[in-house]
Amino acid sequence: MSELILEASLDAKDLFDAFAAEHRDQAEVETSSGQDGGTLLNLVIENAPLLSASISLLIGALRGRGIKVKASKNGVEIDIGAAAKPE
Structure with missing residues (x-):
């Protein structure tokens, strides 16, 4: 499980x-x-691939509020791209 x-x-x-x-x-x-x-x-999400659309919307909402977010998958920090960087 992811x-x-x-x-x-x-x-x-x-x-x-x-x-x-x-x-x-x-x-x-x-x-x-x-x-x-x-x-x-920390928002811990099990089986993340099944929720990828919802996760993308959440990251967009966080970005819209100017909230910085970091992500890690199976214990390793991952780059979630420009969606995580407020303008």
Whole structure:
């Protein structure tokens, strides 16, 4: 199974919570500590390829709000391209 983790600031809470509620069996929100000691949100998505369209919409919504997001797949950080970089 393919696990994708999206990591963002607390500004992403409502979007992450909505995504997890919509995909209850495949996604959950967790918190972690950032390098600066601040709190980060992690959206853990199981079997991510099945949800790729929804994940793309989520990344677009995060970008629209100017929220930076990092992604890792199966423990390895991945480049999610320009969608993750606010203008």
